[in-house]
Amino acid sequence: MRKLNLFIGALAALFIISCEGPQGPQGFDGFDGERGPAGQDGVDAIQAQVFELEGVNFTYDATDNLYDYLITFSDFTSFETLKEDVVLIYRYDGPVEFGDGAVEDSWGLLPQNYFFDEGIIQYVFSHTLFDAQVFIDGNFDLSTLSTDFTDNQILRVVIIPGEIASTGKLDTSNINSVMAHLGVTEQEIQKVTLQ
Template identity: 55%
Template sequence: MNKLNTILGAIIVLFTVACEGPQGPPGFDGRDGLDGLDGLDGIQGQVIEVEGVNFGYDAVNNLYSTLINFSDVTNFEVFESDAVLVYRHDGLIDLNDGTTADAWSQIPQNYFLNEGIIQYVFAHTFVDVELFIDGNFDLSVLDPGFTDNQLFRIVIIPSEYAEGSKMDMSNLESVMSNLGITEEKVMKLNLN
């Protein structure tokens, strides 16, 4: 019985070794993909700074508006499901250590003036973002400091990340930190 098992084992070993043939020619290399950005599980966001934004007055509707097309400021693909946040630059603030820092306010943002109230608001699609200044008084007399040469940051957050995130979206620094975007990675566009 031992001889039979030994002979049977040897035949099985020879059969499995004998099934291997010569190595074939190598296959073609695959196409190189685009280099990815550092991010969380392949999810990336985008921060775009748009300087020199000037609003046009619409007398019929008594509001100011301006349109920013995403294709004019980035080649980043925006999807309908992505979250879009907009922040307006309020100026520089002095810090305790003698330095200054940029102050950003998330839109919508209200301003209470002697004439009444104005509000910066926006609407977006996956193609563009439209910024508005609405108010409860005749906006034709609005100070150009609110309408001319404005600075905004537009943040595009992929829906997969926005849905599960618990970041403080009212704080631009927090949003950028959560997305892993540093000041050096902010895309800048000057409309002047």
């Protein structure tokens, strides 16, 4: 009896697998991405925009007792920044040497605080779709601030599309993690030396 049931089951499975009916009607063509026109050649896969400014000199504003520097995105990239995009700015802190002799660059994500006997300074920024303004703010007379903090600074600007940044898997505090997540190598970063 078991052999008969097994034989009938195998025969039924073979029958069902080998059934083929008439082909259905042709479906409609799909829409281009996001119901818009096809992308331009070369920009479809843009994931993020990264550029580095070397030689940034902050300007002191005595009225507000702060330093500032304006970064206009269109001066360094030809891509439009959208309101959903995330703007990150890192300040180069210098090289760090480890006990084994290895040397790594140290980058700090803004905002960034420094504590002195006189008080505290903070590098902060605000941005629009077109630019970012970086400030050095503090709670003491900043006209006495060392040029080590105001002149010849290196800033790295990273503009990340909102859909990438919203995944929650991006550790923005670690610049190496951000670059790895975006698939951007050090050689691919546009580096601009300012006059």
